[in-house]
Every structure is written in structure tokens, then in C-alpha cells.
Amino acid sequence: MSWLTPQVSAVLFAMFQALVILLVAVLLGAVMTVVERRLLGLWQDRYGPNRVGPFGSLQLVADMIKIFFKEDWIPPFADRKLFVLAPAIAMASLLLSFMIIPITPGWGIADLNIGLLFFLAMAGINVYAVLFGGWASGNKYALIGAMRASAQTLTYEVFMGLALMGVVALAGSFNMRDIVQAQEELWFIVPQFFGFATFLIAGIAVTHRHPFDQPEAEQELADGYHIEYSGMKFGMFFIGEYVGMVLVSALIVTLFFGGWQGPWLPPFVWFSLKTGFFLMLFVLIRASLPRPRYDRVMSFGWKVCLPLTLVNLLVTGAVVLLMAPE
Amino acid sequence: MSVATPTERVVDTDPLLEALRERLGASLVVEQATLTGMPVLWVTRDSLLDALRFLRDVSDPFSMLFDLSAIDERLRSKRQGLPASDFTVFYHLLSIDRNRDVMLKVALGESDLTLPSCVSVFPVANWYEREVWDMFGIEFSGHPRLARILMPPTWTGHPLRKDYPARATEFDPYTLTVEGQETEQRALQFDPKDWGMERERDGAEFMFLNLGPNHPSAHGAFRIVLQLDGEEIVDCVPDIGYHHRGAEKMAERQSWHSFIPYTDRVDYTGGVMNNLPYVLAVEKLAGITVPARVDTIRVMLAELFRISSHLLFLGTYLQDLGAMTPVFFTFSDRQRAYKVIEGITGFRMHPAWYRIGGVMQDLPRGWEGLMQEFLDWMPKRLREYERAMMDNHIVRERTRHIAAYNTREALDWGVTGPNLRATGCDFDLRKKRPYSGYENFDFDIPLGTNGDVFDRGQVRIEEMRQSLRIIQQCVDHMPVGDYKADHPLTTPPPRERMLQHIETLITHFLQVSWGPVLKPNESLQMIEATKGINSYYLTSDGSTTSYRTRIRTPSFPHLQQIPMLMKGGFVPDLIAHLGSIDFVMADVDR
Numbered sequence: 001m002s003w004l005t006p007q008v009s010a011v012l013f014a015m016f017q018a019l020v021i022l023l024v025a026v027l028l029g030a031v032m033t034v035v036e037r038r039l040l041g042l043w044q045d046r047y048g049p050n051r052v053g054p055f056g057s058l059q060l061v062a063d064m065i066k067i068f069f070k071e072d073w074i075p076p077f078a079d080r081k082l083f084v085l086a087p088a089i090a091m092a093s094l095l096l097s098f099m100i101i102p103i104t105p106g107w108g109i110a111d112l113n114i115g116l117l118f119f120l121a122m123a124g125i126n127v128y129a130v131l132f133g134g135w136a137s138g139n140k141y142a143l144i145g146a147m148r149a150s151a152q153t154l155t156y157e158v159f160m161g162l163a164l165m166g167v168v169a170l171a172g173s174f175n176m177r178d179i180v181q182a183q184e185e186l187w188f189i190v191p192q193f194f195g196f197a198t199f200l201i202a203g204i205a206v207t208h209r210h211p212f213d214q215p216e217a218e219q220e221l222a223d224g225y226h227i228e229y230s231g232m233k234f235g236m237f238f239i240g241e242y243v244g245m246v247l248v249s250a251l252i253v254t255l256f257f258g259g260w261q262g263p264w265l266p267p268f269v270w271f272s273l274k275t276g277f278f279l280m281l282f283v284l285i286r287a288s289l290p291r292p293r294y295d296r297v298m299s300f301g302w303k304v305c306l307p308l309t310l311v312n313l314l315v316t317g318a319v320v321l322l323m324a325p326e
Numbered sequence: 327m328s329v330a331t332p333t334e335r336v337v338d339t340d341p342l343l344e345a346l347r348e349r350l351g352a353s354l355v356v357e358q359a360t361l362t363g364m365p366v367l368w369v370t371r372d373s374l375l376d377a378l379r380f381l382r383d384v385s386d387p388f389s390m391l392f393d394l395s396a397i398d399e400r401l402r403s404k405r406q407g408l409p410a411s412d413f414t415v416f417y418h419l420l421s422i423d424r425n426r427d428v429m430l431k432v433a434l435g436e437s438d439l440t441l442p443s444c445v446s447v448f449p450v451a452n453w454y455e456r457e458v459w460d461m462f463g464i465e466f467s468g469h470p471r472l473a474r475i476l477m478p479p480t481w482t483g484h485p486l487r488k489d490y491p492a493r494a495t496e497f498d499p500y501t502l503t504v505e506g507q508e509t510e511q512r513a514l515q516f517d518p519k520d521w522g523m524e525r526e527r528d529g530a531e532f533m534f535l536n537l538g539p540n541h542p543s544a545h546g547a548f549r550i551v552l553q554l555d556g557e558e559i560v561d562c563v564p565d566i567g568y569h570h571r572g573a574e575k576m577a578e579r580q581s582w583h584s585f586i587p588y589t590d591r592v593d594y595t596g597g598v599m600n601n602l603p604y605v606l607a608v609e610k611l612a613g614i615t616v617p618a619r620v621d622t623i624r625v626m627l628a629e630l631f632r633i634s635s636h637l638l639f640l641g642t643y644l645q646d647l648g649a650m651t652p653v654f655f656t657f658s659d660r661q662r663a664y665k666v667i668e669g670i671t672g673f674r675m676h677p678a679w680y681r682i683g684g685v686m687q688d689l690p691r692g693w694e695g696l697m698q699e700f701l702d703w704m705p706k707r708l709r710e711y712e713r714a715m716m717d718n719h720i721v722r723e724r725t726r727h728i729a730a731y732n733t734r735e736a737l738d739w740g741v742t743g744p745n746l747r748a749t750g751c752d753f754d755l756r757k758k759r760p761y762s763g764y765e766n767f768d769f770d771i772p773l774g775t776n777g778d779v780f781d782r783g784q785v786r787i788e789e790m791r792q793s794l795r796i797i798q799q800c801v802d803h804m805p806v807g808d809y810k811a812d813h814p815l816t817t818p819p820p821r822e823r824m825l826q827h828i829e830t831l832i833t834h835f836l837q838v839s840w841g842p843v844l845k846p847n848e849s850l851q852m853i854e855a856t857k858g859i860n861s862y863y864l865t866s867d868g869s870t871t872s873y874r875t876r877i878r879t880p881s882f883p884h885l886q887q888i889p890m891l892m893k894g895g896f897v898p899d900l901i902a903h904l905g906s907i908d909f910v911m912a913d914v915d916r
Contacts, residue, residue, distance in 0.1 A: 040650075040651075043651065044650075044651050044654040044655070045654055045655055045658050046654055046658075140533060140535050140536075141535075143533075144535075144557065144897070147556075147557075148557075210648070210650070211648060211720070219542055219543045219645065219646050219647075219648060219901050220543065220897055220898050220901050221897075222541055222542055286650065287650065287651050288649075288651065288714075289648075289649065289718075289720060290644065290647040290648045290649035290715070290718060290720045290721050290724065291647065291648020291649075291720070291724075291898075292648075292720045292723060292724065293723070293724060293896060293898045293899070294557075294898065295896065296723060
């Protein structure tokens, strides 16, 4: 066993960790599709999927079998290359972002110094999935959906980054582990409440979750940018949305709710509980709110959220400077 | 109820009619006495537009062209005293201020089926004239676009003509080849040029978006083609007819009695509400007066269906605004309503429960308990809907001042029902022209102020409360008595009286196998249905079937009004407006 030097075993362990986190992230996204339907059922006075397996526990398996065996159809009028590329981007960009999330003190894939910036970059790339999908489909509804998505992303990416800068200023680092450690005494939700509120909104918008699902608004665009997708390509968009939801929940926990920190319970449990709470919140928001008109969404972004994040950053900066040791 | 024959002259001395008579002079051919409850004046073709304009412009005007359709008179045998006519076109005008109606009729010969179009006088006539062209082949000169409306563009023949077959067995078997399918598809393709639309403006091309006939928010098989500049609607063209089943044609083959189930399917969310105008019109023709118990049972169930229909409206209206949960709640409320409906009628959506001269059965034992349970349940739910949704900021932002129109515009476009009352116009037939004993009930007519999407929703929630009040009064004061009128034309006749002797048996047999024979006359009944004013205009030629059944439904003009409202709106506004109209395509296409 001479080849098993400490370096090699560290690499192997890192690879194992990465694989586990990747699988768990995808699986969690998939499980969320069922959990969401059961929760919606609960809040909507109905059962939701409860037929496959005990309490509907095998619904996910049934869904996966179905979607894997569906005809993978590319419309003859579509731009094939972009059409195939779009769902891959949708899924990959969000999965890659999981790299920067520190799950427990010992678990996490990459300890990047530019952690937060990496997420913002990936979120920026994610919009290409919608744009390509909407454009390549050769469908007018898809095109309108893509148009809405690009306008919306322009609006929300701007203040999403700004909303997080307060956190960065307080922690003095872009590194996610440093940010978690900086919250040992006080979670950033308290000093950075406005940052949290605006990031939550932007996070919902980035994942195209209701009520910011204008790009796919079923009642208006009959599913918008992914209207022409079927089979596993649709599945990737679909799972991608839920992976995004998990990612944003995990980010909120890491950035504003102290990550893995908490008394009595082990760090992993704390992280899971907190993330689970925000996942439920996403579903509850979907169950309870109507959808605003997309131009209102935009003006809300520019006129309310953007100034709010700017003021928040200014005040945070001033406080940090005042408190700084001479 | 008096029974007048067409030969009987009743001279109406209303000053307005005197003025109209004077104005028309020799152009007024004859005044027909009918059971429609309004003066029916036959005028010449040349004086038609003049007469329509006169009625529209008098003080307290006849501001709504309520209905416009035609009758193929060629097979009608009993029309003594009426001018010679192969096809008769009728114009039914309604005055809100006077609360009365006038009908104008024009006789046309088979060789010269042309009339001047009255679109310039009443914009709502546009679709009605297209329908008359489609169904009877009568041309309207000066019409902006006289194309088929209910039948496919490739259709040959005019279905409501008497020489057009009514049964599938009278046609050659239907085949659709691949080429045929392509021809049909091509015919449905939208060409902006046909509608005088530009393809581009200032070098920027418009997008023409085909919304429907298969779209989650089209509320059925409804198609609307949008001319879009970005997401702004420059113009739009509604296209209907995908749900057309020819209910008016079927009426000419069914007996008076056996047509009742077809009425249920006209506004399929209205259930027995649809039976009501039909049986009331038939009862006018037959001269039947029903016992108070029948009236009250009918009112009670009609109001229950109004609540059920409004709940469906509320759920889908909010869903169209993007709120996914309310529809599940309103559907579980509807389930509670159906429990009562099923308990009383034995059926859920289409009970076909009213009969000529009564209802099918007496109320079952214990109905009060079932009904009371529902009455106790609903008020707190309605409060919940208001607090969770109508008070919601996003809902208000999506609906306030969206697709708003005023009373005048509403009347111009034939808008009735809650949509009209949302503009602040206090016109509810249950108060203004009580039928079936509505005058005995204590209830209010909720009104809106802005005539926008929000008011149309709010008015309906309030209407549900009033309906609950009416039903509560039915439960508390249900009259005792028979559930069928004691009249020879009551159908089916009471079975207990069948087995007395051979004479009663024969009468019973004929009544059940042929159905009743009604005297030749014309009658009309309007009711305040779930979506607006629904009326049945029946023409009897003294036989076992109706000679012509005209079904005027509220949703038809409501859809015609869309382009006038949506110009300059956004796609989401259109969806909100579609949700607020409360239409079902069966009610539009019949």
C-alpha cells in the first residue's frame, strides 16, 4: 500500500465527497418534486400523489421511469445544437455552484477564495439555458418566455450581487467558510436583514420559482421557454429548477443563518434542518401568492430592491469602517 | 297568463310606440301579437336602419341590441296575418331606462336575401350578423367582414335552414383524408391581411400569436389571435365556433319535453339554471301557471347553481392571476353544493330536472338539513376568499383598472349580468322583471363602480352571499303544495291519474310518446343566468316540436367585446380579463 500516500488519500476522499454531494444534490432536487406536490396537497385541501408505494413514497421512482422512457423529441423547426445545449446548461451551472457550499466543518467540495463570486457567475450562466432554450425552440411562446427571462435576469442579477456585498463586508471575505465562521456570535440575518430580504427575492427570481415564474407562466405562456421540451431534456430543466431551489436555500442558510452552526445537534443536522425550512418556504410561497405582472416585477426590482441594497451596502460599509480597530 | 293568438290585436298606446308608428308610416307593415311580452313590429327593409337609429336615439334609449337572429319561415304553416316571408330577421332591442323591449322584424324573399348591416348603429351586431349569414345565408351589405363564425370556414350550406338535414344519418358518412385535413388546417391559418392588420410598423415586425383553441387559460376551445408589439397587444381577433353543437337545430327535432336536457349543456356550469328560461317560455306558450312550491324549488336550485358557477369562476379567475391554491378550495366548496344537488335531483352537473309545468320530483325527505349544512358552511369561506385573495396587494395590482369599461360601452357591446353590474348599472332581471316568484324574496343587487377585472370578481363574491340569502328564505318558507301544475299540458302528466279509465290512459300515452302539442304562437323568456341574461325565444307552429328555438346566451357578446378592451394591454392583462368575463365556450357557441 505504498501508493496510498496521505496526498492520494486526501484526493480520493475529496473526490468521494464531491461525488456524494453531487448525487445528494441531484437526488434532493428530484425528491423535492414529490415533496412539493405532497406539501401543496396538504396546503390545498387534497392528497397529492399518494398511490405509488406506501404514502406515495415510490412516486419518484415512477416519475423517473416515465421520464426516462418518454420519446426524446426535437422539433423539426428547432435549432438542434442550442436546443440540446440548453438543458445541459440549466442543470450543470446550478450543480457546479454546490461546489462552494460548506456543509459541515469537514464537508464541502472546494474552499474557493472567490466562493460567492463563483455562485454569481454560475447564476449568470444559468440564464443562457433559458435564452437558448427559448430561442432554439422556434416557438413564439418559448420566445416570449426567453424574452421575459432575459429582462428579469438583468434586473435581478444586479441587486442579487449587491445584496450579498453587505455580508462580504461584515465577514471581510468571499470565502464561504470564512463567512460561516464570522457568524459564530451573531447570524448575519440580524445585521443584514435587508440583504437577506432582497437576496431571498432575487433567489426566487433566479430559480424562476413562483411568483417570479413569468418566463414559464403557465396561465399566460403555457410553460414558456421549455414548452417544446419533452423526455429527459424537459426532466433536466425540471430537476434543474429544484436543484436551484435547494442551492438557494443552502446559500441563504450559509450566508445569513450561520451555516452548520447551532447548539446540541451535530452540524450536518443543523444544516439540513435550516435548508429544509427554506425549501418549505419556497413551496409555501408558491401555494399562497398570485403572480404579479412581469413589468411590475421589473419595476419592483429597479425601484425598490436596487436602492434598498445600495443603501444597505452603504450603511454596512460605514458601520464596518467605524467599528474597525484603529 | 293570457293566451293570445297571432290574429288578436292588442294595441299598445305607449307614446314611444306612437312616435315610432308615426315615424315609420307606411314602412310599418304589421304589428304582431305574440306572447313575447313586447311589441313586435314588422318593418320594411328600407326603413330598418332608420327605425333602429330612432330607437337608439330617443330619450331613455334602447341602448342595447339584445339579440339578432333569423327564422326560416318556408315550412311554417300557421302564420295568418303575417307578411309573406321566406326568411325573417329579427332585432331585439332592450332599454335599461324604460325597462322594456321592442322587436323589429324584416321579411325577406328567398330570391333576395340581403339586408343593410346595422354594425354602424350597434357595434354588437357584427357577430350576430355573421352568425345569421353562417346559419341562414342572409347577406348584410356594408358588413366589415361577413365570414362564417360558428361553422368552419370551409363549410358548405347554412345549417339552420329548414332544407338542411338535422341528423347524421341524413348525411354521407364523414371522412377526413390527409389532404382534407391539410385543407382544413390551411383554412384556419390566420392571415393579418384579412383583418386589415399591418405586418410591421416603423420597420419592426409584429408577432402574431395564436392563443388557443388549446391553451390553459382559454377556458375551453376558444382561440384568439394576438398582434403583439413586444408583449403589448396592438390588436386581437377572437375566433369561436370550436364548441358549436347546433343546439338550436336540435331543438327543431326534439319534442318540447325532450329538449330540456339539451338546455343543461348550453351553459354547462349553470345546470338547471338553463332549464329555467326554456320551461318558462314553454309554459307561456302552453298557458300553464305553476304552483308556488314549484316556483320556489326552481328558484332555490337555480340559485344553488349560481353559487356553484360563481365558485368555479372565482377559482379559475384567481388561477388565471397565477394563484394556484384557491381553485382547489372553491372546487371542494362546489363538491358540497353538489352533495345537495345530487341529494335533490339525483344528478350533478346536468340534472335536467325542471319539467314543463313543474319539476321532476318533489323534494326528498331531509333536504332542509343538507341545504342548511351548505348554507352554514359558505359564508366563512367567502370571507376567507376575500381576505386571502381580494385584499391581496398583488391581486389588486393585477386587476384594478385593468380591462375597464363603463356602462355605456357595456350596453353598446351587449354586456349583461355581473359584468354589466360591475360598471355600476343596476339592472338585474330578478328585480326588474321578476320571474318564477323572485318578487317574493328579500335580496340586494351588488354593484361595482369601475367596471374593471377586480369589480367583476368582487360583484360575484357578493352575489354568492345574496344567493345564500335567497336559498335561506327558500328553506325557511318552502310553500306546501304540488310539485307539478294541474294542467293538461304538464309533461310528463301525473302518473297517479293515468290508470282511471281508457281515456286517461290514451291521453297519458300520447303525452309521453309524442309530447305536448302547443298552440302556434311565439314566446320569449329572459332570465338572469349565471353569466348574464340568457333567453329562449320559441316559435311554435302548432306541433310537437319547436319550429324555431333561438337561444341568446350572455357569453357570445362578452367575447366579441375583447378586442375593444385589450388594445394597448399586455398579455397577462388579457389573461386576467378572460378570467373575469366568466364564459364557457358551450355558452358561446351553443
